[in-house]
Amino acid sequence: MKTYKILVHERRREEPITLVAELSCDQRAREFARDRLASSTRYEFVEVWDGATRLCRFGAVRQAA
Numbered sequence: 001m002k003t004y005k006i007l008v009h010e011r012r013r014e015e016p017i018t019l020v021a022e023l024s025c026d027q028r029a030r031e032f033a034r035d036r037l038a039s040s041t042r043y044e045f046v047e048v049w050d051g052a053t054r055l056c057r058f059g060a061v062r063q064a065a
Contacts, residue, residue: 004029005049009059010042030056 006019006029019036023029033046037058045059 002026002029002050004032004055006033006036007047007049008036009044009046011044012042016047026050026055030058033058 001022001024004021004023006021007016008019009016021029021032023032029048029050033048033056037043037046043059045057047057048055
């Protein structure tokens with residue numbers, strides 16, 4: 001098992017929700033992130049981090065104001 005940091009960015013929050021998940025592999029971490037993003041319309045995007053390395057990002061890209 002590996003430990004991943006999952007950052008869930010909500011539309012109305014400045015700071016992301018930080019989750020820590022122990023998952024079997026990188027592919028499972030990606031699936032977890034996709035499932036989390038699909039679980040709420042409030043979520044803008046989700047990132048998966050393995051230490052200092054961002055493995056993936058799913059969802060909308062924020063536009064500069």
